[in-house]
Amino acid sequence: MRLPADPEGVWGTVRDHLVDRFQGAIGVARVDAMLGAGRFVGVEGVLRGSEPYVAGRYVWFHRDFAPEVAVPFEVGIVYRDERIVIADKPHFLATTPRGRHITETALARLRRDLGLPALQPAHRLDRLTAGLVLFVVRPEDRGAYQGLFSGRRVRKEYEAVAPYDAAVALPVTVRSRIVKERGVMAAREEAGAANAESRIELVERRGGLGRYRLLPTTGRTHQLRVHMAGLGLPILHDPVYPVYPVVRDPDSAPDPASASDTEDFAAPPLQLLARVLEFTDPVDGRVRRFESGLRLVEWAEEGPAA
Secondary structure: OEOOOOOOOOOOEHHHHHHHHHHHHHOHHHHHHHHHOOOOEEOOEEOOOOOEOOOOOEOEOOOOOOOOOOOOOOOEEEEEOOOEEEEEEOOOOEOOOEOOEOOOEHHHHHHHHHOOOOOEEOOOOOOOOEEEEEEEOOHHHHHHHHHHHHOOOOEEEEEEEEEOOOOOOOOEEEEEEEEOOOOEOOOEEEOOOOOEEEEEEEEEEEOOEEEEEEEEOOOOOOHHHHHHHHOOOOOOOOOOOOOOOOOEOOOOOOOHHHOOOOOOOOOOOOOEEEEEEEEEOOOOOOEEEEEOOOEOOOOOOOOOEO
């Protein structure tokens, strides 16, 4: 935060302003405790509160996070070097902080567990989707790897379990216009120029279920889930498509009343797995291919079930 102008001269010290500003939210004792613990920092270092108040001064601090329900699954490491980390994200764990998911995210865990505070994702997966995510170690490399995804120079292969329907002719390439509104959980397809493209292939069938290979060319929110549902093949255990077409997205605006909600981690998760990432490394020119070590629980024969 930047300290505001003080035309009436009521804040003689930095502490005076912090108390005035935050005592209603956390109390004077908590402000003093944070000052004593060195939780407030200026450009010159830790602030103790006795420093003279100067309008325009910058102050940084980390707020205390609300309690979060721990996601009881580990983040796997498929590959790591000095530039990138390829992680195997489990179902139910968000990729990056958003809404009420802050500390229980793949990014927060990896920064802490690997000791890499500057780590950043080059892309992200939906919270309910498992599989490969590419993280960038050094800030100077971030643009190059993020550019692979924004420039559509990454081959992404997903696996899904969904109903089998002989009437659906496969393989098929689906092109449509997908719109996702903030605060609405479900994306929708509407008329207009296509902005999403996915190739859908049937790999094998077991009774009334099929295992599908999904090859997205674009990366719209919920794209594969929308396209599969549009074909009449909704991905198994999808809580949104096609059952709940319009519901409020709890991640778009934190709801304090729901912060302690529990999730049934024993329930079968969405049967969607980001299985393969393949690209030419923008730094050294090598062709890279990574494959998830997870397997979808409804089709698992070997390897950890996702």
